[in-house]
Amino acid sequence: MSKSWEQILGGYATDTLTEEEKRQLFEAALHDQALFDTLADEEALKALLADPQARQQILESLHASGISQETVASRPRRVRWFRRPSTLAWAGSLAAMGLALIFGWQMEKDWAPLIQQEQEVERSVSEKKVKDDKQEAFRALPAPLENREQVAALQSRDEIPFPSVAKLPSVPAVVPEADDDRADMAESVDHLRQVQGALEEYRRVPEEEGGPLSPFMEDQVVQDSKAFVDASQSQVEPQVQPSIMPEADEVGQSEAFKLAPARELAAAQVAKEEPLPPPGALDLFYAGIGADKQKTLESKLDSKNQTFAKVSNEVSMSEAKEENSLITQGNRVGGEALIQRAKGIRYSFLRTSAKKEEELADGQNITGDWRDVRLAIEPNEAGFLYVFAHVGMGKWQQIEGTTRLERRGNPEDGNVQAFQSVEFRLGVITNRFGQLVISSVVVLLSPTAIENVGKWLNGSVSLSELQIERTDDSVYVVRPNPTLDTPLRVDITLEE
Amino acid sequence: MSGLTREDIVRQLRERIVAFATSRGVRESAEDFAQDVLMVLHEKYPHVTELTELVPLSFQILRYKMLDQHRKMMRRGEYNQESIDDHPLVDSSDDPSIQVEQKERVTQLIAALQQLGERCQKLFRLKLEGHTFPEILNIFGERSINTIYTWDSRCRKQLLALMGGHWEAQPIGGNVQRRKRETEG
Numbered sequence: 275m276s277k278s279w280e281q282i283l284g285g286y287a288t289d290t291l292t293e294e295e296k297r298q299l300f301e302a303a304l305h306d307q308a309l310f311d312t313l314a315d316e317e318a319l320k321a322l323l324a325d326p327q328a329r330q331q332i333l334e335s336l337h338a339s340g341i342s343q344e345t346v347a348s349r350p351r352r353v354r355w356f357r358r359p360s361t362l363a364w365a366g367s368l369a370a371m372g373l374a375l376i377f378g379w380q381m382e383k384d385w386a387p388l389i390q391q392e393q394e395v396e397r398s399v400s401e402k403k404v405k406d407d408k409q410e411a412f413r414a415l416p417a418p419l420e421n422r423e424q425v426a427a428l429q430s431r432d433e434i435p436f437p438s439v440a441k442l443p444s445v446p447a448v449v450p451e452a453d454d455d456r457a458d459m460a461e462s463v464d465h466l467r468q469v470q471g472a473l474e475e476y477r478r479v480p481e482e483e484g485g486p487l488s489p490f491m492e493d494q495v496v497q498d499s500k501a502f503v504d505a506s507q508s509q510v511e512p513q514v515q516p517s518i519m520p521e522a523d524e525v526g527q528s529e530a531f532k533l534a535p536a537r538e539l540a541a542a543q544v545a546k547e548e549p550l551p552p553p554g555a556l557d558l559f560y561a562g563i564g565a566d567k568q569k570t571l572e573s574k575l576d577s578k579n580q581t582f583a584k585v586s587n588e589v590s591m592s593e594a595k596e597e598n599s600l601i602t603q604g605n606r607v608g609g610e611a612l613i614q615r616a617k618g619i620r621y622s623f624l625r626t627s628a629k630k631e632e633e634l635a636d637g638q639n640i641t642g643d644w645r646d647v648r649l650a651i652e653p654n655e656a657g658f659l660y661v662f663a664h665v666g667m668g669k670w671q672q673i674e675g676t677t678r679l680e681r682r683g684n685p686e687d688g689n690v691q692a693f694q695s696v697e698f699r700l701g702v703i704t705n706r707f708g709q710l711v712i713s714s715v716v717v718l719l720s721p722t723a724i725e726n727v728g729k730w731l732n733g734s735v736s737l738s739e740l741q742i743e744r745t746d747d748s749v750y751v752v753r754p755n756p757t758l759d760t761p762l763r764v765d766i767t768l769e770e
Numbered sequence: 771m772s773g774l775t776r777e778d779i780v781r782q783l784r785e786r787i788v789a790f791a792t793s794r795g796v797r798e799s800a801e802d803f804a805q806d807v808l809m810v811l812h813e814k815y816p817h818v819t820e821l822t823e824l825v826p827l828s829f830q831i832l833r834y835k836m837l838d839q840h841r842k843m844m845r846r847g848e849y850n851q852e853s854i855d856d857h858p859l860v861d862s863s864d865d866p867s868i869q870v871e872q873k874e875r876v877t878q879l880i881a882a883l884q885q886l887g888e889r890c891q892k893l894f895r896l897k898l899e900g901h902t903f904p905e906i907l908n909i910f911g912e913r914s915i916n917t918i919y920t921w922d923s924r925c926r927k928q929l930l931a932l933m934g935g936h937w938e939a940q941p942i943g944g945n946v947q948r949r950k951r952e953t954e955g
Contacts, residue, residue, distance in 0.1 A: 281919035284926040286826075287937075288897035292904065293822060300825035303786070304779065310786040311793060317829040318938035319879075328876045329898055335880045336895040340888075 279309050287319040387641050395627045555743035555750040559654050561615035616741070617762050618752025619659075619719055620652045624697065634747040637768070643708030645701035649766070651675070652695045653719050654752075658688040660718040661698045662731055670731050673698045673715065688723070700768065710768055720761035730761050740764070776819045783828050784808055790832070796839065803839075807831045875938075882932035890925035893918075 279302045285291040291299065303310040323329050553561070623635040625647045640647060653659055662670040675688075675696040690696055703712040718730055739758070743750045751764045774782075784804045791800035810831045811824070818824050883891060896906050907918050930937070 278919075281916075281923040282903070284922040285897065285903055288894075290897045290900060290902050292902050295903070296822040296826075300821050301774070303825060304774075304782040304821075307786060307789050311790050313825075314790050314829050314832060315937060317826075317833045318936075321830070321833065322872060322875055322879065322937070323898065325872065328872065331876055332880055332883065333895060333898050336883060336891055336898070339884055339891055340895065 279303075279306070280312070283312060283316060286313060287316045287323055289320065289324075384641075387639060391627070391633075391635075395629060395631060395633055398633065399629070399631070555618065555741040555752045556745065558614075558616040558741060558752040558754060559618045559620060559750045614756065615654065616752040616754045616756060617653075617655050617719065618741075618750060619654070619717060619762070619764060620748050620750050621717070621764075621766060622650050622748040624648045624650050636747070637749070637766075640768075644704045644710050644768075645708045647700045648697040649673075649700055649715070650695050650697045651717060652693055653690060654692055655719070655721065656690065656692045657719055657721045658723050659690045659696055660688050660720075660724065660727065662716045662718070662727070663703045663712045664714070664716070664731075665712065668732075670716075670728070671703070673700075673702055712768075714765055714767045717764040717766060718761045719764075721759075724761060730763055734765075774821060776824070779821055779824050780808060780811065783811075783825065787828070787832055791836070794836070796836070799839065803832065803835055806835050878933060879929075882929055885932055886925060886928060889921060890928065893922055893925055894929070897922075 279299055282291060282295055282299060285295065286299065299309075299313070303313050323332070623637045623640060624632055625635045625640070627633050635647060649661065651659060651661070659675065661673040661675060663673060665671045675698045677690075677694060677696055698715075700710070701708075703710060703715070705711050716731055718724060718727070724730065739753055739755065741752050741754050749766075753762050787804040787807055788800045791797075791803040796803065807828055811818070811828060815824075815827060818827060883894060886894070893906065896909060901909065903915060903918050903922070907915050910918065912918060
């Protein structure tokens with residue numbers, strides 16, 4: 275039986291087929307036994323429905339049923355409209371678009387910090403490349419013996435006379451053997467020029483106002499100049515350690531240079547005899563750093579006096595020493611009058627980027643894997659540095675640290691030098707997915723080794739004792755009260 | 771208009787009727803059924819020549835003949851082998867059993883229709899109200915008549931299934947008798 279004929283069979287019993295439909299159906303039935311049989315079977319229903327009484331009865335029941343269904347489902351049109359395929363297709367499309375938008379927004383939210391970090395890394399790489407190019411350009415300069423003339427030419431071009439100790443650049447003249455370090459020397463020369471320029475500017479202010487030159491800034495220049503000399507000396511004699519802050523890392527030195535604006539302000543205000551604003555944690559952290567440097571320098575200079583005299587043709591060691599001592603004396607007086615150093619630490623977060631480069635991370639915005647994040651702590655006083663994580667039930671886990679530059683192992687018994695950066699791997703307090711299992715760590719800094727650590731770990735630190743200052747990439751925490759001889763305790767919250 | 775003459779239609783009808791009766795278990799009297807139907811068509815309806823009238827008419831006659839056959843067999847006790855004395859004589863008036871049977875079938879049909887979906891019920895109601903498929907097409911607001919055909923075909927099959935697969939009540943005794951004959955044969 276053809277399917278098309280089967281479809282109109284329903285109209286036969288109710289006698290609602292059109293003449294054409296009937297003709298086609300019956301003609302087909304004569305040739306199709308199955309259709310004929312079906313039609314013959316339909317005859318019974320047709321006979322039943324042919325009875326007017328039965329037909330009326332069925333119709334009434336259908337009407338009653340239809341009314342009840344309409345009352346039950348009288349959200350009809352909307353529901354029917356919604357059930358249409360086209361409507362469903364539109365609804366599905368809108369839902370898919372909505373999901374895509376939500377997913378995209380979520381991706382943006384999750385990945386934006388990572389993308390930003392990558393961009394920062396790329397930026398730093400490009401900056402480094404520029405720096406490398408400069409170094410390459412410097413290396414392309416004539417032989418090292420001519421460096422002296424180059425520096426002199428730079429001095430004359432900028433018309434900025436070096437201070438007395440700034441004559442020390444003649445020292446590089448004896449460095450021709452240290453070809454590999456010419457780039458570093460170039461940086462040093464550039465740096466000296468910057469310091470010299472700043473000094474001249476600061477000198478100019480008091481001179482214009484008829485006041486004395488701030489010894490504070492001169493001390494900085496002297497320290498830097500001597501650092502340059504010492505670095506040059508170390509190139510001649512590689513076995514000699516750098517004379518200024520040999521333990522301090524590059525970050526520490528760079529931070530010292532960052533102090534220039536703060537000191538500039540202080541010097542200018544002293545010159546103008548105006549009251550100083552209260553020092554911040556950063557100032558307190560680095561206060562008196564010149565005295566320490568000078569002390570170290572003096573000892574180094576004494577021990578290396580003979581060697582230094584050999585390599586320095588133009589600089590009079592006694593003259594420099596005399597001048598340094600004078601400046602140092604002034605600095606001590608002036609420095610103590612200005613800011614007194616407070617015990618403190620500087621900490622920051624480091625992580626290794628995808629390009630295997632080390633970068634600073636904002637501790638409050640670190641996302642993702644903490645396993646490669648390191649907590650770098652730098653005390654401003656020599657002593658014993660400990661980092662503990664509270665693992666619960668009153669138990670504490672010590673996190674071993676490594677010195678930043680050498681990475682040779684743990685500092686012996688936690689003993690660190692002033693401004694020596696020590697790194698603590700936070701991977702030891704994460705789970706296997708890189709998520710932190712401990713939300714904070716405690717840092718203890720003591721001038722002597724702590725025997726009963728638990729005594730200082732339990733309880734909480736009084737924030738009123740501490741002064742905290744945040745910079746872009748570091749946090750400075752100092753304890754301004756110098757009379758306290760207890761270990762400095764700092765609680766560091768690891769934001770996630 | 772069909773090109774078939776009345777003789778052609780009657781000849782084909784005979785073949786179909788014999789086959790139909792045979793398939794319905796009355797193999798012995800299939801030829802008789804066909805002959806009886808054709809005799810009625812020839813004697814009482816010689817003026818009916820149109821295909822659209824002749825074929826349904828033959829279905830109607832065939833059904834009556836078969837029902838008569840069933841009634842005769844019931845009376846003769848061929849289904850349940852009961853004594854003829856236990857049954858009343860045939861009344862010339864309306865057969866009460868047929869009336870009851872029809873009433874039961876109407877009740878059964880209404881119950882089955884109540885189980886159909888809203889669309890099927892509406893479709894069946896419209897057909898009972900005399901609407902043709904093209905008219906139903908307009909009422910439903912659909913674009914294609916084939917959609918209505920498909921809906922109606924599905925509804926009809928669903929209704930037939932709810933009715934037990936037959937529009938007409940099956941004589942239980944007939945089935946028993948048929949099985950008995952098949953067993954003896």
